[in-house]
Structure formats: structure tokens, C-alpha cells
Amino acid sequence: MSITYSISDLAREFGVTTRTIRFYEEKGLLNPKRNGTRRIYSPSDRTKLRLILRGKRLGLSLDASAEIILMYGSPGNNRKQLEKLISTIRGKQAELKRQQQDLKAMLGELSNAEDKCLAALAELSA
Amino acid sequence: MSITYSISDLAREFGVTTRTIRFYEEKGLLNPKRNGTRRIYSPSDRTKLRLILRGKRLGLSLDASAEIILMYGSPGNNRKQLEKLISTIRGKQAELKRQQQDLKAMLGELSNAEDKCLAALAELSA
DNA sequence: TCCTTTCTTTACGTTAACGTAAACGTAATG
DNA sequence: CATTACGTTTACGTTAACGTAAAGAAAGGA
Numbered sequence: 001m002s003i004t005y006s007i008s009d010l011a012r013e014f015g016v017t018t019r020t021i022r023f024y025e026e027k028g029l030l031n032p033k034r035n036g037t038r039r040i041y042s043p044s045d046r047t048k049l050r051l052i053l054r055g056k057r058l059g060l061s062l063d064a065s066a067e068i069i070l071m072y073g074s075p076g077n078n079r080k081q082l083e084k085l086i087s088t089i090r091g092k093q094a095e096l097k098r099q100q101q102d103l104k105a106m107l108g109e110l111s112n113a114e115d116k117c118l119a120a121l122a123e124l125s126a
Numbered sequence: 127m128s129i130t131y132s133i134s135d136l137a138r139e140f141g142v143t144t145r146t147i148r149f150y151e152e153k154g155l156l157n158p159k160r161n162g163t164r165r166i167y168s169p170s171d172r173t174k175l176r177l178i179l180r181g182k183r184l185g186l187s188l189d190a191s192a193e194i195i196l197m198y199g200s201p202g203n204n205r206k207q208l209e210k211l212i213s214t215i216r217g218k219q220a221e222l223k224r225q226q227q228d229l230k231a232m233l234g235e236l237s238n239a240e241d242k243c244l245a246a247l248a249e250l251s252a
Numbered sequence: 253t254c255c256t257t258t259c260t261t262t263a264c265g266t267t268a269a270c271g272t273a274a275a276c277g278t279a280a281t282g
Numbered sequence: 283c284a285t286t287a288c289g290t291t292t293a294c295g296t297t298a299a300c301g302t303a304a305a306g307a308a309a310g311g312a
Contacts, residue, residue: 006259008258008259018258019300023299036307037261038258039259039260054231054232056185056299057224057225058232059182059183059184059186062299063298071239072235075242075243076243082250086240086243086244089239090240096236099183099184099229100226100229102180102184103222103226105180106184106194107219107222107223107226109198110218113197113198114212114215117202117211117212120208121205121209124204124205124208132289133289134289143270144288144289145271163289163290164278164289182269187268187269188268188269
């Protein structure tokens, strides 16, 4: 009696098409159970989908998201694997922090542009 | 005696190909002067290129970057235009702030994953 | 039972953002 | 003066991330 979702449940919830969800499965990002031929999604599948879509909003490729999801999945068992995973994680972190700087800069410029617009409007009213 | 750049100057500086830069021009994002047939880039062209590439890192499409660059360029002269520009700006800001949240969340999770990895490593050493 | 919904697989189509190659001009350099 | 470096246009190719359409299975309701 566990929570499950149909493909169109998830499609509705996240505002994507079923085609998109099947496509992610083709790419190995999702592996739903089956009931006969129908796909049955677990809460964990749903979380993965959320992560993929968040990655998309951040401009990540599906392959990049796949890597992240895979990271979360396998804790890794031996030292070599763990060390490689850590360096992968730190790589992603560095990348995201660069992105934070870009975001901050662009927000600053937009704010600046907004001020100029507002000033120009005030000028028109004068 | 103003500062100018050749296409390969900019390509080198930003780590892209000349094809990429010409492609941006095709799309109307850049409009370098010409010396005969050769393209001559001004500091302002260079800035535009910087904005485009930053947009790319943030996952923006070229069309989206084009819109932003166009915004910076034309202050707009009448009230209607200014008001529309302001609403465009605020739209972008909202979008970027959502992206900031996504970034923050993902960084948090990565940090968490890192901690787990480090703990697992410590466990192996024990 | 028939109809409508929801699902399936298969497969070709599309768009953005370039890559790559051909074929040619020009300019400086050994 | 021939070669090397850098530039040009034109045009076809490629990859990611889906869209779209066809054709059919299964299940629940009127």
C-alpha cells in the first residue's frame, strides 16, 4: 500500500509532457516499475524527476543531471570511489558557485536598468 | 586611436571559436564594424559578447540574451515603452531569483552528500 | 457491449547552437 | 615571390531534447 504515480500524474504535477518523462527514462534517468506494460512511479522516482527539472532550470544538460542523481544514489563502497565522488562533488560545487556570481552580477545590472527606467519615467512626468 | 579587436582576439579571450562569434552576429546579437571585409570589434561589442556568454552559463537561450542586451541598449523614449521594459526587467529578475533558490538548494544537497562521503571515508580508516 | 480514457511502442520531424569543410581573398614574413 | 597566417562566405552536418503522429492494448463507465 505504498504511494505510486502514473506517468500522467507526474506530467500534470510538474508541467511536462509524458513524452518528456519517457525520454528521461530512455536516457537512463528514470527506472519506474511496471504493472504489466504500464509504468508505475515511486516517490523516489518523483524526486529524481524533480531533480532533473531543477537541473534543467539551472541550465544543466541531462547527462549532468544524470551524474548528480547517480551520485546521490550510490554512496560508493571503496576508498577510490569515494574520493572520486568527492572530487566530482567539489567540481559541481565550484561550477555552481561561479554561476552564483553570474547571477548576482546580472541581478545587479537588471536592478540598475530598472532604476534608470524609473528615473526616465519620473522625468517624463515632470 | 580607439581600442579594437579582431575576431580571433575575442575568440581567444573568451575561449570560443570564431564560428561561434559569427553565429551570434547572424542572430543579430553583434554588429561589428568592418574594415573592408574584416570584422572590427569595439569594446562595446566585447561587452555584449561577455553578456551573451554569461547568459549561456546561466542557461539562457540566445534569444533571451538578445532581449537583455537590447534592453541595455535602448533606454526607450516614450512612457509605454518604458513601462513595458520595466515589466520585462522585473520578469527576468523574478526568474533569476527562482534560479537562485534552485542553486541554493542544490548547493546544500551537494554539501550534504560531501559530508556523507567524508564520513564514509573516516569509517573506512577506523 | 460499445465507447472513452489512459496507456503503450515505434518512428520520423524539429529547433537551437554551433561544427566542419570547401574555396577563396589579403597581407605580412622569410 | 612563395608560403604562412588570418580572414571571408556558403553550405551541409551534428547533437540534445524533445514534438508529433500512427497504431494498437487494456480497463472502466453508460
